[in-house]
Amino acid sequence: MTARERLQTVQNRIELACESCGRDPAEVRLIAVSKMQSVDAMKELYDLGIRRFGESRLQEAQPKIEALPGDIEWHFIGQMQSNKAKKIASCFPVIHTLCSHVQLVEIAKQDSSVSAFIEINVANEPQKGGISAEKLDAFLPDVLQYPHVHFRGLMAVGPAVAPEQMRRYFQHLCQVNQKVGGEWLSMGMSGDYDVAIQEGSTHIRVGTALFGAR
Numbered sequence: 001m002t003a004r005e006r007l008q009t010v011q012n013r014i015e016l017a018c019e020s021c022g023r024d025p026a027e028v029r030l031i032a033v034s035k036m037q038s039v040d041a042m043k044e045l046y047d048l049g050i051r052r053f054g055e056s057r058l059q060e061a062q063p064k065i066e067a068l069p070g071d072i073e074w075h076f077i078g079q080m081q082s083n084k085a086k087k088i089a090s091c092f093p094v095i096h097t098l099c100s101h102v103q104l105v106e107i108a109k110q111d112s113s114v115s116a117f118i119e120i121n122v123a124n125e126p127q128k129g130g131i132s133a134e135k136l137d138a139f140l141p142d143v144l145q146y147p148h149v150h151f152r153g154l155m156a157v158g159p160a161v162a163p164e165q166m167r168r169y170f171q172h173l174c175q176v177n178q179k180v181g182g183e184w185l186s187m188g189m190s191g192d193y194d195v196a197i198q199e200g201s202t203h204i205r206v207g208t209a210l211f212g213a214r
């Protein structure tokens with residue numbers, strides 16, 4: 001398949017998912033997850049109209065940010081080492097994986113403002129990033145104290161289960177997001193973005209389905 005065909009397939013599935021639950025496709029933002037993909041492959045998607053890319057490592061992203069056009073919106077989706085958080089915030093206007101006070105302090109040290117999702121560890125998996133939904137009540141007021149850090153909503157990377165089994169995690173995340181006043185919701189990857197859309201996602205993070213295997 002060509003990049004154009006893969007993008008068309010993803011866009012069709014987004015539209016179908018929206019139709020199935022009465023949502024407007026304009027509410028769903030597609031983030032092309034480009035970790036481990038070449039600048040050339042990214043340029044192809046850029047030329048097809050993609051303007052949001054997601055990267056999970058600062059070192060890998062920096063040369064790509066330099067090489068690609070300036071009108072791209074860069075999304076940081078990897079686990080964030082706190083000693084790199086300040087630099088990450090200066091390169092990425094949107095961070096999906098905020099989950100600690102130390103990160104927050106570092107992010108707030110740079111001048112530009114960032115949009116931030118708080119990452120929730122929805123299935124309480126020890127190897128994954130994010131905080132438990134219970135800890136959110138204590139962490140959110142902390143985030144809201146920093147005027148440069150705009151809390152936008154919640155994010156989760158689900159456990160490796162079948163898409164239909166993800167639904168309950170997505171539903172739970174959406175409920176918690178509404179409770180805390182999140183306007184955006186980052187959930188859904190190549191295998192389950194249509195289920196995520198049906199459950200309220202506004203930002204789907206799609207790698208393999210757009211680029212092919214990593």
Ligand SMILES: *Cc1c(COP(=O)(O)O)cnc(C)c1O
Pocket residue numbers: 033035056077078157189190191205206207208209
């Ligand atoms: C790699 C990654 C994705 C994309 O995964 P695919 O299955 O290739 O679509 C999405 N979100 C996060 C946080 C990732 O690390």
